[in-house]
Amino acid sequence: xxxxxxxxxxxxxxxxxxxxxxxxxxxxxxxxxxxxxxxxxxxxxxxxxxxxxxxxxxxxxxxxxxxxxxxxxxxxxxxxxxxxxxxxxxxxxxxxxxxxxxxxxxxxxxxxxxxxxxxxxxxxxxxxxxxxxxxxxxxxxxxxxxxxxxxxxxxxxxxxxxxxxxxxxxxxxxxxxxxxxxxxxxxxxxxxxxxxxxxxxxxxxxxxxxxxxxxxxxxxxxxxxxxxxxxxxxxxxxxxxxxxxxxxxxxxxxxxxxxxxxxxxxxxxxxxxxxxxxxxxxxxxxxxxxxxxxxxxxxxxxxxxxxxxxxxxxxxxxxxxxxxxxxxxxxxxxxxxxxxxxxxxxxxxxxxxxxxxxxxxxxxxxxxxxxxxxxxxxxxxxxxxxxxxxxxxxxxxxxxxxxxxxxxxxxxxxxxxxxxxxxxxxxxxxxxxxxxxxxxxxxxxxxxxxxxxxxxxxxx
Amino acid sequence: xxxxxxxxxxxxxxxxxxxxxxxxxxxxxxxxxxxxxxxxxxxxxxxxxxxxxxxxxxxxxxxxxxxxxxxxxxxxxxxxxxxxxxxxxxxxxxxxxxxxxxxxxxxxxxxxxxxxxxxxxxxxxxxxxxxxxxxxxxxxxxxxxxxxxxxxxxxxxxxxxxxxxxxxxxxxxxxxxxxxxxxxxxxxxxxxxxxxxxxxxxxxxxxxxxxxxxxxxxxxxxxxxxxxxxxxxxxxxxxxxxxxxxxxxxxxxxxxxxxxxxxxxxxxxxxxxxxxxxxxxxxxxxxxxxxxxxxxxxxxxxxxxxxxxxxxxxxxxxxxxxxxxxxxxxxxxxxxxxxxxxxxxxxxxxxxxxxxxxxxxxxxxxxxxxxxxxxxxxxxxxxxxxxxxxxxxxxxxx
Numbered sequence: 001x002x003x004x005x006x007x008x009x010x011x012x013x014x015x016x017x018x019x020x021x022x023x024x025x026x027x028x029x030x031x032x033x034x035x036x037x038x039x040x041x042x043x044x045x046x047x048x049x050x051x052x053x054x055x056x057x058x059x060x061x062x063x064x065x066x067x068x069x070x071x072x073x074x075x076x077x078x079x080x081x082x083x084x085x086x087x088x089x090x091x092x093x094x095x096x097x098x099x100x101x102x103x104x105x106x107x108x109x110x111x112x113x114x115x116x117x118x119x120x121x122x123x124x125x126x127x128x129x130x131x132x133x134x135x136x137x138x139x140x141x142x143x144x145x146x147x148x149x150x151x152x153x154x155x156x157x158x159x160x161x162x163x164x165x166x167x168x169x170x171x172x173x174x175x176x177x178x179x180x181x182x183x184x185x186x187x188x189x190x191x192x193x194x195x196x197x198x199x200x201x202x203x204x205x206x207x208x209x210x211x212x213x214x215x216x217x218x219x220x221x222x223x224x225x226x227x228x229x230x231x232x233x234x235x236x237x238x239x240x241x242x243x244x245x246x247x248x249x250x251x252x253x254x255x256x257x258x259x260x261x262x263x264x265x266x267x268x269x270x271x272x273x274x275x276x277x278x279x280x281x282x283x284x285x286x287x288x289x290x291x292x293x294x295x296x297x298x299x300x301x302x303x304x305x306x307x308x309x310x311x312x313x314x315x316x317x318x319x320x321x322x323x324x325x326x327x328x329x330x331x332x333x334x335x336x337x338x339x340x341x342x343x344x345x346x347x348x349x350x351x352x353x354x355x356x357x358x359x360x361x362x363x364x365x366x367x368x369x370x371x372x373x374x375x376x377x378x379x380x381x382x383x384x385x386x387x388x389x390x391x392x393x394x395x396x397x398x399x400x401x402x403x404x405x406x407x408x409x410x411x412x413x414x415x416x417x418x419x420x421x422x423x424x425x426x427x428x429x430x431x432x433x434x435x436x437x438x439x440x441x442x443x444x445x446x447x448x449x450x451x452x453x454x455x456x457x458x459x460x
Numbered sequence: 461x462x463x464x465x466x467x468x469x470x471x472x473x474x475x476x477x478x479x480x481x482x483x484x485x486x487x488x489x490x491x492x493x494x495x496x497x498x499x500x501x502x503x504x505x506x507x508x509x510x511x512x513x514x515x516x517x518x519x520x521x522x523x524x525x526x527x528x529x530x531x532x533x534x535x536x537x538x539x540x541x542x543x544x545x546x547x548x549x550x551x552x553x554x555x556x557x558x559x560x561x562x563x564x565x566x567x568x569x570x571x572x573x574x575x576x577x578x579x580x581x582x583x584x585x586x587x588x589x590x591x592x593x594x595x596x597x598x599x600x601x602x603x604x605x606x607x608x609x610x611x612x613x614x615x616x617x618x619x620x621x622x623x624x625x626x627x628x629x630x631x632x633x634x635x636x637x638x639x640x641x642x643x644x645x646x647x648x649x650x651x652x653x654x655x656x657x658x659x660x661x662x663x664x665x666x667x668x669x670x671x672x673x674x675x676x677x678x679x680x681x682x683x684x685x686x687x688x689x690x691x692x693x694x695x696x697x698x699x700x701x702x703x704x705x706x707x708x709x710x711x712x713x714x715x716x717x718x719x720x721x722x723x724x725x726x727x728x729x730x731x732x733x734x735x736x737x738x739x740x741x742x743x744x745x746x747x748x749x750x751x752x753x754x755x756x757x758x759x760x761x762x763x764x765x766x767x768x769x770x771x772x773x774x775x776x777x778x779x780x781x782x783x784x785x786x787x788x789x790x791x792x793x794x795x796x797x798x799x800x801x802x803x804x805x806x807x808x809x810x811x812x813x814x815x816x817x818x819x820x821x822x823x824x825x826x827x828x829x830x831x832x833x834x835x836x837x838x839x840x841x842x843x844x845x846x847x848x849x850x851x852x853x854x855x856x857x858x
Contacts, residue, residue: 189771394619399666
């Protein structure tokens with residue numbers, strides 16, 4: 001199989017017609033050069049608002065809702081519309097960029113990390129800010145040190161609200177002590193949600209060697225990691241509204257011991273010191289390397305590949321470009337068979353790229369992904385979307401792909417010859433049998449449906 | 461009406477696999493219907509079935525404590541110790557008529573607090589996370605047969621959850637708003653897929669589901685919020701389960717139970733979730749019609765939540781919780797619980813409801829009595845290493 005096809009399909013987001021000729025000269029360089037590339041944000045993304053402004057806007061409407069005693073239908077509607085408008089704008093920007101980008105490896109990494117650090121749009125107000133989180137916390141950090149990425153994520157307001165950390169109060173903090181003296185019926189205290197998911201899902205992995213005690217201690221360490229400005233109940237006026245704010249008032253004071261180490265720092269520095277250690281922990285190195293290799297290479301990634309990436313991660317202190325390079329230059333990464341069944345997201349994005357078709361109605365893309373079981377930024381849990389064929393291989397999900405191929409082929413299919421398109425984006429991965437079936441279709445649009453729904457195109 | 465699949469068969473275009481005779485269910489020799497509802501996110505069992513008669517209940521639950529039966533919007537009385545959340549009226553009525561059993565202080569063998577590992581064990585039926593890559597319900601169906609085009613079981617979801625994945629052929633269905641591909645295109649895809657088993661098997665399954673679902677269901681359940689979608693999926697599940705030669709087992713999922721903050725008591729986030737569940741169960745019962753008499757519905761979650769309220773008026777990940785078994789086939793009207801109590805010294809790890817019943821005993825009891833499965837097979841294949849969790853008895857009417 002032509003190495004350019006592998007580079008474009010497995011590591012990129014699928015070839016656009018014309019891409020393969022450019023990639024052919026040196027597929028590995030084509031991939032690695034992208035890491036240094038996109039310092040400038042795509043126009044679609046630059047034109048989106050700041051998450052801080054959106055958070056404040058959304059919270060204002062919520063507060064209004066709360067204050068209007070009789071749940072006024074207008075305000076409820078207004079909230080829904082506001083959130084939906086932001087969600088659609090952000091999803092639209094994401095898929096336009098994915099369809100058009102010249103740096104598809106970089107873009108795939110953005111999507112990978114956004115899913116690794118998943119915040120799910122089924123919890124308010126996440127749909128209004130999920131895309132902004134991806135652009136602000138993930139996008140600028142995918143080609144740096146893992147620690148920087150981790151910090152940007154855990155201190156991003158979207159992650160903090162998603163996992164409730166702004167509500168977590170140190171029982172021994174000034175506010176905690178005062179509040180618990182005053183009211184005996186309701187205890188103010190810890191919420192371990194963010195602490196647990198950082199350990200389980202973001203760094204060490206569930207078997208990474210931490211205990212319930214470590215979770216509880218870590219929850220104390222990061223009390224006070226919060227968001228500036230008044231919350232929806234109108235409390236806490238200080239700090240930059242909608243931005244990360246460390247609140248000493250609710251932070252559990254004193255030294256803390258977790259994972260066998262004592263952290264004597266005070267304030268926000270204590271949590272940062274823990275993250276610094278977690279970011280270079282051997283369990284983290286293996287967990288991240290395994291997930292990357294599974295995403296890019298195979299559902300059951302070759303042990304040798306994972307070992308090599310883990311070693312690179314540890315030697316370089318979590319330097320992500322070095323880890324990517326050790327993957328891209330490994331022979332195991334270029335096996336001649338497409339081993340991955342595309343996720344709905346992969347499938348839709350690679351179709352758009354094959355057509356060179358920029359969606360003009362974003363709802364069509366969002367609706368399609370929702371139907372196939374992968375609505376943008378809505379995995380339903382902080383674990384993110386699964387990354388194996390068995391998770392995506394439902395009979396119904398395949399049927400939805402066929403229906404969608406059929407629908408999209410009717411829209412754009414008559415303009416393009418599907419046989420030429422197949423050769424242009426799959427080259428020698430376009431199976432002769434598939435080519436025959438496509439060329440014998442009764443119409444251009446049916447040929448396009450067969451091509452998109454073919455096993456050749458649905459794997460990478 | 462001639463189905464799409466019949467048309468395709470008659471013109472000789474189906475893949476070889478679908479030409480197997482459709483006798484699997486006839487051989488199964490049972491009219492029993494089984495529905496597994498998986499509630500993802502860890503349901504608070506102390507809210508589902510509050511032990512209002514436990515002297516420590518009001519103290520440990522604080523603002524999350526539900527009012528006792530008899531008071532306004534209080535729990536529905538189950539017995540002298542337990543009540544039922546007031547947002548589960550359908551379950552309450554079923555219980556009163558002897559068609560619902562609540563099992564309390566129940567847990568899978570999982571003892572840590574990760575949702576994802578907890579769900580893995582809940583569904584794979586093993587004692588270690590990742591020890592088995594297929595689901596217990598799939599293995600349980602193997603003796604009953606089932607083949608491509610004649611599946612015993614369906615997941616009401618685009619993709620199949622772990623509990624139903626495995627060697628036995630199962631299918632999945634979810635509503636769609638996209639126009640159907642025409643028969644000629646489908647027939648060509650069947651030929652194109654013929655040499656690729658992954659694709660050909662799935663397409664055959666999907667086509668059969670399309671036949672059963674028909675056009676009236678095509679747009680059902682895809683719109684609206686998750687609660688409404690669940691209610692409509694349950695109606696669809698009933699339709700699949702009442703189709704001649706259709707599946708006899710269905711799996712439906714509902715998320716949104718991870719109530720870390722502002723959980724609420726009689727009203728609020730968790731109450732709304734219970735109401736959504738209850739509406740779905742009512743729809744299922746209505747849709748099944750006469751078949752309800754042969755049906756058992758098991759409602760389970762991966763683990764429970766902390767006994768005490770956390771710092772944000774919610775609860776964190778815990779251990780034991782409650783499960784529900786309902787249906788016309790159920791020998792109910794009772795709460796099954798070896799109640800561990802809520803004194804601080806009774807709690808698991810000082811924070812969670814102590815598990816005293818193994819959830820696998822419930823699974824095994826239902827499978828043995830309702831689907832007539834051999835207990836030895838259940839022990840060896842379906843739930844390996846479950847000798848210490850004997851099947852619970854008398855769950856199903858004889």
